[in-house]
Amino acid sequence: xxxxxxxxxxxxxxRLRRVEGQVRGLQRMIDQEKYCVDILTQINACRGALKKVGxxxxxxxxxxxxxxxxxxxxxxxxxxxxxMDVLDKFTD
Amino acid sequence: xxxxxxxxxxxxxxRLRRVEGQVRGLQRMIDQEKYCVDILTQINACRGALKKVGxxxxxxxxxxxxxxxxxxxxxxxxxxxxxMDVLDKFTD
Amino acid sequence: xxxxxxxxxxxxxxRLRRVEGQVRGLQRMIDQEKYCVDILTQINACRGALKKVGxxxxxxxxxxxxxxxxxxxxxxxxxxxxxMDVLDKFTD
Amino acid sequence: xxxxxxxxxxxxxxRLRRVEGQVRGLQRMIDQEKYCVDILTQINACRGALKKVGxxxxxxxxxxxxxxxxxxxxxxxxxxxxxMDVLDKFTD
Numbered sequence: 001x002x003x004x005x006x007x008x009x010x011x012x013x014x015r016l017r018r019v020e021g022q023v024r025g026l027q028r029m030i031d032q033e034k035y036c037v038d039i040l041t042q043i044n045a046c047r048g049a050l051k052k053v054g055x056x057x058x059x060x061x062x063x064x065x066x067x068x069x070x071x072x073x074x075x076x077x078x079x080x081x082x083x084m085d086v087l088d089k090f091t092d
Numbered sequence: 093x094x095x096x097x098x099x100x101x102x103x104x105x106x107r108l109r110r111v112e113g114q115v116r117g118l119q120r121m122i123d124q125e126k127y128c129v130d131i132l133t134q135i136n137a138c139r140g141a142l143k144k145v146g147x148x149x150x151x152x153x154x155x156x157x158x159x160x161x162x163x164x165x166x167x168x169x170x171x172x173x174x175x176m177d178v179l180d181k182f183t184d
Numbered sequence: 185x186x187x188x189x190x191x192x193x194x195x196x197x198x199r200l201r202r203v204e205g206q207v208r209g210l211q212r213m214i215d216q217e218k219y220c221v222d223i224l225t226q227i228n229a230c231r232g233a234l235k236k237v238g239x240x241x242x243x244x245x246x247x248x249x250x251x252x253x254x255x256x257x258x259x260x261x262x263x264x265x266x267x268m269d270v271l272d273k274f275t276d
Numbered sequence: 277x278x279x280x281x282x283x284x285x286x287x288x289x290x291r292l293r294r295v296e297g298q299v300r301g302l303q304r305m306i307d308q309e310k311y312c313v314d315i316l317t318q319i320n321a322c323r324g325a326l327k328k329v330g331x332x333x334x335x336x337x338x339x340x341x342x343x344x345x346x347x348x349x350x351x352x353x354x355x356x357x358x359x360m361d362v363l364d365k366f367t368d
Binding site for chain 1: 138146150157175
């Protein structure tokens with residue numbers, strides 16, 4: 001169980017399928033010896049897209065699981081400390 | 093033509109194939125309503141792996157194309173300004 | 185009013201005073217024409233220290249203001265959307 | 277000796293003096309218990325400004341020291357591997 005609606009799920013899977021295609025494209029670019037800067041630009045695009053997907057899920061998580069844990073006073077400390085850990089890594 | 097050796101290419105493609113698998117895994121995680129924090133952890137792993145691939149390519153590009161352009165005094169200004177642009181985005 | 189304890193405040197101000205000293209040190213390094221890579225290393229140190237200060241404040245904010253807004257059902261939507269905005273920029 | 281012109285130096289020191297003022301402002305904000313999100317916004321501004329200063333110095337370093345080392349074939353390997361190390365940390 002998580003905090004994503006059916007529409008969120010559809011939307012995120014579409015975006016991730018696109019990222020998957022970009023990562024496959026990266027392999028082709030390397031195999032075909034494309035110009036390094038073009039490969040790096042594509043890598044930046046993938047990382048940016050993954051970051052956006054992450055921010056969306058983060059938003060849903062805070063608005064869902066975190067909010068529920070707090071309002072029901074159930075496991076709120078764990079869920080917040082877990083959120084902080086994942087944020088720490090997300091900002092690397 | 094770029095600055096990657098055959099070994100670099102093999103190594104980078106293996107790593108990107110792994111990232112591709114992780115991105116496919118992300119779609120499954122979302123479809124199967126896995127816990128948001130686990131999805132975010134996987135996203136962080138993908139972004140970290142792509143960053144490492146990018147740094148490797150950057151290294152090869154500077155040691156190859158950029159170095160050649162400078163030592164042959166051919167298009168060095170363009171290649172350096174292009175490098176700076178891609179670095180700017182890479183650090184986002 | 186914010187979510188920082190007196191000890192947090194003391195601790196954060198000490199850390200920020202150190203960052204202030206590092207930024208002053210950076211000006212001296214530039215003035216005295218120190219080696220670029222050493223300047224960049226110092227810049228990385230400052231940015232890393234500021235990130236840590238930010239993560240600490242974020243932690244306190246979520247555990248304080250955000251948690252209170254949710255458990256008192258008062259302005260929780262605004263406070264969460266505001267949190268997401270600041271996170272978005274924090275991850276740049 | 278580094279790769280910064282007198283104008284670069286003046287410009288960078290002005291920008292760093294502004295960052296120094298912002299970091300001092302951060303200490304005041306914490307002392308005066310300003311709202312966490314406003315403090316975080318100010319931290320983001322400082323980090324962004326430091327990043328821009330870093331990119332400028334990086335640009336000058338590549339166009340100066342790195343370029344010279346390569347065209348004079350003197351210590352080019354060390355200078356490039358050193359550049360890669362600092363880039364690695366800069367992208368954190």
